[in-house]
Amino acid sequence: xxxxxxxxxxxxxxxxxxxxxxxxxxxxxxxxxxxxxxxxxxxxxxxxxxxxxxxxxxxxxxxxxxxxxxxxxxxxxxxxxxxxxxxxxxxxxxxxxxxxxxxxxxxxxxxxxxxxxxxxxxxxxxxxxxxxxxxxxxxxxxxxxxxxxxxxxxxxxxxxxxxxxxxxxxxxxxxxxxxxxxxxxxxxxxxxxxxxxxxxxxxxxxxxxxxxxxxxxxxxxxxxx
Amino acid sequence: xxxxxxxxxxxxxxxxxxxxxxxxxxxxxxxxxxxxxxxxxxxxxxxxxxxxxxxxxxxxxxxxxxxxxxxxxxxxxxxxxxxxxxxxxxxxxxxxxxxxxxxxxxxxxxxxxxxxxxxxxxxxxxxxxxxxxxxxxxxxxxxxxxxxxxxxxxxxxxxxxxxxxxxxxxxxxxxxxxxxxxxxxxxxxxxxxxxxxxxxxxxxxxxxxxxxxxxxxxxxxxxxxxxxxxxxxxxxxxxxxxxxxxxxxxxxxxxxxxxxxxxxxxxxxxxxxxxxxxxxxxxxxxxxxxxxxxxxxxxxxxxxxxxxxxxxxxxxxxxxxxxxxxxxxxxxxxxxxxxxxxxxxxxxxxxxxxxxxxxxxxxxxxxxxxxxxxxxxxxxxxxxxxxxxxxxxxxxxxxxxxxxxxxxxxxxxxxxxxxxxxxxxxxxxxxxxxxxxxxxxxxxxxxx
Numbered sequence: 001x002x003x004x005x006x007x008x009x010x011x012x013x014x015x016x017x018x019x020x021x022x023x024x025x026x027x028x029x030x031x032x033x034x035x036x037x038x039x040x041x042x043x044x045x046x047x048x049x050x051x052x053x054x055x056x057x058x059x060x061x062x063x064x065x066x067x068x069x070x071x072x073x074x075x076x077x078x079x080x081x082x083x084x085x086x087x088x089x090x091x092x093x094x095x096x097x098x099x100x101x102x103x104x105x106x107x108x109x110x111x112x113x114x115x116x117x118x119x120x121x122x123x124x125x126x127x128x129x130x131x132x133x134x135x136x137x138x139x140x141x142x143x144x145x146x147x148x149x150x151x152x153x154x155x156x157x158x159x160x161x162x163x164x165x166x167x168x169x170x171x172x173x174x175x176x177x178x179x180x181x182x183x184x185x186x187x188x189x190x191x192x193x194x195x196x197x198x199x200x201x202x203x204x205x206x207x208x209x210x211x212x213x214x215x216x217x218x219x220x221x222x223x224x225x
Numbered sequence: 226x227x228x229x230x231x232x233x234x235x236x237x238x239x240x241x242x243x244x245x246x247x248x249x250x251x252x253x254x255x256x257x258x259x260x261x262x263x264x265x266x267x268x269x270x271x272x273x274x275x276x277x278x279x280x281x282x283x284x285x286x287x288x289x290x291x292x293x294x295x296x297x298x299x300x301x302x303x304x305x306x307x308x309x310x311x312x313x314x315x316x317x318x319x320x321x322x323x324x325x326x327x328x329x330x331x332x333x334x335x336x337x338x339x340x341x342x343x344x345x346x347x348x349x350x351x352x353x354x355x356x357x358x359x360x361x362x363x364x365x366x367x368x369x370x371x372x373x374x375x376x377x378x379x380x381x382x383x384x385x386x387x388x389x390x391x392x393x394x395x396x397x398x399x400x401x402x403x404x405x406x407x408x409x410x411x412x413x414x415x416x417x418x419x420x421x422x423x424x425x426x427x428x429x430x431x432x433x434x435x436x437x438x439x440x441x442x443x444x445x446x447x448x449x450x451x452x453x454x455x456x457x458x459x460x461x462x463x464x465x466x467x468x469x470x471x472x473x474x475x476x477x478x479x480x481x482x483x484x485x486x487x488x489x490x491x492x493x494x495x496x497x498x499x500x501x502x503x504x505x506x507x508x509x510x511x512x513x514x515x516x517x518x519x520x521x522x523x524x525x526x527x528x529x530x531x532x533x534x535x536x537x538x539x540x541x542x543x544x545x546x547x548x549x550x551x552x553x554x555x556x557x558x559x560x561x562x563x564x565x566x567x568x569x570x571x572x573x574x575x576x577x578x579x580x581x582x583x584x585x586x587x588x589x590x591x592x593x594x595x596x597x598x599x600x601x602x603x604x605x606x607x608x609x610x611x612x613x614x615x616x617x618x619x620x621x622x623x624x625x626x627x628x629x630x631x632x633x634x635x636x637x638x639x640x641x642x643x644x645x646x647x648x649x650x651x652x653x654x655x656x657x658x659x660x661x662x663x664x665x666x667x668x669x670x671x672x673x
Contacts, residue, residue, distance in 0.1 A: 010477070013480070015477075016484070017476070019480070020480040020483045020484050023483070023487050080469040080472035081469070101473065101476040102475040102514075103479070104483070105479065105480055175540070185543075186543070218562075
């Protein structure tokens with residue numbers, strides 16, 4: 001049974017979403033504040049965390065950062081805010097996906113399934129090692145090494161990197177990446193851009209002047225040695 | 226009639242002023258020159274007449290003198306005529322026997338009284354001076370001096386002065402134009418700033434130091450801009466607050482109703498029907514809230530970026546689960562990268578396609594041309610009288626009404642219009658050749 005933690009201050013939303021998610025076959029836990037949510041996650045180690053941005057006390061962005069600090073658990077933001085600024089800030093804090101309220105339960109379930117699929121795919125054992133200059137990627141072990149040292153990446157970042165590595169030297173459009181990494185037929189391209197930015201912070205010598213993960217203007221991204 | 230512009234009026238006033246002034250000066254100097262020259266010429270005429278008169282007097286004193294011969298012996302030019310009136314009879318040189326007709330009666334009377342006199346006359350349209358010198362009781366010597374040369378000089382002078390006056394007037398107009406250009410330049414700055422604000426650049430302000438004389442104008446303009454910005458920010462905050470306030474209960478409703486909807490099979494028929502209604506209405510409510518928020522924010526400037534319009538159109542068609550072959554491209558290779566807010570244009574085109582799907586029996590073509598997008602459908606079309614109001618909020622066409630108010634939000638086309646306007650473009654609807662409606666978005670500034 002997959003466990004989902006919902007951090008949401010609105011009791012009615014928390015209750016209704018918990019009921020709906022249980023209908024969809026998940027074990028749902030709820031928390032009304034970011035502090036409770038962090039404690040709950042340490043206790044239950046849910047497979048996915050859903051976070052609202054406007055929370056009393058610690059806000060959603062800080063909550064995402066703290067969750068990210070000790071966990072690569074997929075984080076999905078569910079917020080009523082739909083300004084580009086808010087979306088990008090949440091993704092930059094470490095969220096994997098962003099949904100705007102009101103979210104249809106079917107849509108939410110589809111997103112969670114997509115996250116689970118890529119999590120499972122990453123944990124199949126094998127021994128491939130892909131090398132890009134100072135970068136070393138072990139897709140089946142879920143490891144990225146730079147100069148031999150392991151770089152901590154989230155599961156979504158890892159999936160994105162593997163997708164680009166599987167098509168090394170080849171340009172993948174944002175649309176293709178959205179489809180292959182997030183499972184969106186049509187989605188928000190900012191998801192890709194922010195995740196690429198986050199990856200560059202971790203794998204590039206100079207994130208502002210990327211050598212490996214380069215942008216091909218008007219087309220998309222590609223990975224090169 | 227349209228009132229002439231300030232600049233035109235000021236320039237005209239300058240021109241009229243310069244013309245009046247130069248006309249005054251011209252007329253005065255002309256008159257002065259004319260009277261001086263005439264007086265001078267008259268004096269010369271009198272002097273030469275006296276000289277001639279003494280010669281004639283001497284000639285007539287000789288015995289058997291023939292008056293005609295005496296007159297003929299005088300050395301005169303083409304401009305002078307000499308006459309003698311003796312005992313009421315006129316004598317002249319053979320060439321000009323009618324010359325005496327020009328001698329005015331008043332002058333004859335004066336001369337008959339034994340008085341020398343001069344009078345200015347008009348002889349066949351040419352001004353002339355007639356000088357009378359009585360020689361004895363019944364003999365008067367007359368000399369007619371025409372002023373043709375003088376007249377020509379004066380005409381030339383008049384011409385020159387008129388030309389000068391005209392040039393002065395033109396010069397005045399030019400000065401007026403030049404001066405107003407400088408005086409009106411600050412108004413140009415105000416106009417630019419106002420345009421900037423209207424285009425959504427709310428940070429535009431006037432520098433109060435550039436033109437101290439216009440400080441009150443700059444101050445009130447900047448105050449207005451501040452006030453406007455404050456209100457727009459407040460409205461935007463309100464839209465964001467409404468968004469949150471409406472979306473949270475909607476989220477609860479959507480999640481709760483899905484729980485009930487899952488168990489619809491176990492419900493009795495009446496309850497199941499009611500649950501079905503609630504589910505449908507909640508999804509329409511969600512759509513409505515989304516559309517309302519989109520409209521509330523639609524006055525924000527377009528976030529333009531280079532976008533492949535062909536890919537965008539293909540994406541829209543795919544989103545609506547229609548075939549890629551629906552997209553017709555008439556734009557050349559150089560007209561496929563548009564500088565637009567991709568999200569908003571995608572939504573606008575999406576709404577037109579959605580509109581065609583719902584009320585037009587499905588789109589038959591989605592056309593991408595240079596600077597325009599068209600969506601053709603095979604529906605009943607839009608009646609002439611509805612073609613502009615159909616883009617207003619909550620206005621539904623007959624096709625939408627026929628399907629009941631339960632379909633759509635009534636905001637889709639209004640959003641299209643707002644997005645087009647945010648790009649400096651427009652949206653319109655016409656008949657498609659062969660039936661149906663043709664919706665068209667024109668984006669004249671599509672290449673930045």
